[in-house]
Amino acid sequence: MIKGIDVSSYQGRIDWDRVKPHIDFAILRCGYGNNVKSQDDVYFERNASECKRLGIPFGVYLFSYATNLNEARSEVEHTLRLIKDKQLEYPVFLDVEARRQLALPKNQLTEIVKYYCDEMEHAGYYVGIYASLDRFNSNLNSPELDAFDKWVALWSDRFTYKGKAGMWQRTSYEEIPGINGRVDGDVAFYNYPQIIRNAGLNHLDETLKYKRGDKLYLSGDVYEDSDATVIREKICDEEVTIEAVFANKAAPYKISNGYVKQEELYKKCD
Numbered sequence: 458m459i460k461g462i463d464v465s466s467y468q469g470r471i472d473w474d475r476v477k478p479h480i481d482f483a484i485l486r487c488g489y490g491n492n493v494k495s496q497d498d499v500y501f502e503r504n505a506s507e508c509k510r511l512g513i514p515f516g517v518y519l520f521s522y523a524t525n526l527n528e529a530r531s532e533v534e535h536t537l538r539l540i541k542d543k544q545l546e547y548p549v550f551l552d553v554e555a556r557r558q559l560a561l562p563k564n565q566l567t568e569i570v571k572y573y574c575d576e577m578e579h580a581g582y583y584v585g586i587y588a589s590l591d592r593f594n595s596n597l598n599s600p601e602l603d604a605f606d607k608w609v610a611l612w613s614d615r616f617t618y619k620g621k622a623g624m625w626q627r628t629s630y631e632e633i634p635g636i637n638g639r640v641d642g643d644v645a646f647y648n649y650p651q652i653i654r655n656a657g658l659n660h661l662d663e664t665l666k667y668k669r670g671d672k673l674y675l676s677g678d679v680y681e682d683s684d685a686t687v688i689r690e691k692i693c694d695e696e697v698t699i700e701a702v703f704a705n706k707a708a709p710y711k712i713s714n715g716y717v718k719q720e721e722l723y724k725k726c727d
Contacts, residue, residue: 459645461547463518463626466500468636473507475635482514482547482645484608489520491528492535505543512684512706514650516547518587518608521573522555529569533576540582545659546650548583548623550608559596567599574605583649583658587626590618608643623647654702665709666719671699677721680708689715697722 460479464471465486476483485504488497501517508515519536523529536549551573553559558566570586577584585606588597593607598620606623609616616625624645631642653659655669667673675697681687685707701711708716 459648461643461645462631462633462636463641463643464500464504464636466498468500468638468640470500471504471507472635473504473511473513476633477511477513479633480513482516482643482649483508484516484518484547484550484643486552487517487519487539488535490522490535491531492538496535497539501539509544514546516545516549516649517543518550518552520552520555521570522557523569523573524557524561524565526569526572529572530576533573533580536577537580544661545582546653546661547645548585548606548608548649548653549577549659550585550587551577552587553592553597554588559592563596563599566596567601570597571601574602581658581660583653583656585623593618593620606647623649650703651701665702667699667702667710667722669699669701673697673699673722674725675712675717675722677717679712679715679717681715683708683711683716685716685718 459481461482461484462480463484485501486498487501490496517540519532521532523532551570553570574584585608586597586602587608590609590611593609607620608624608626609618609622610626611618612628624643626641626643628642630639633640654661674694675692676694678691679689681689683703683706697712699710699712703709708718710717710722
């Protein structure tokens, strides 16, 4: 089970060093509503920086208030401003639960949500939708939204959503060392870091040159783990295949016999 949490300013100052051993990922609120700085989440930059420092894969969500396409456009701009230069290994989610939105006719709400998701995809991001089970079964059950992953809030021991879902918010009462009070607990059904990297999304390849399946040559050390703490052996000019890629790691490339750093990989000239 891929276990995570989602947090916002409501959790206050989080001790991420204590949190890290208990989670596999985090979804951080970046902001809410229109593109104004007063609606940025005040802890987003710190939370993102701490996750990056500790190698905790993370994604984001924006709490939406949009009731028309102009507001949806502003929310797209808001999200893009906040996630620029962030290395997101999990999706960008639009949180659809505001009462003003749920009072809209279904076709109008569908148009707004689809617009946001389409624009985020055009910007090169893996995007999804967050809402409760009831909302996905009523307000957000249009086939026009089937292309986007669903993150379903269902506080229960059983996941009963019948549609295609990528994540499940299973509780709002998770207790995690390093966080004062309760926090939402989540389960991911997919290996998002691998999916996103293999698809070339979220601009991760701007810092990591290679992807899974690439055949390269190695001239350097092979490590036992991606943190590059223990050297296993040194290999000179041997062909290797990248089996997996892990962002925010000292040795991010998995090969058959360990992990290697980017600067020790190269391509031969034809």
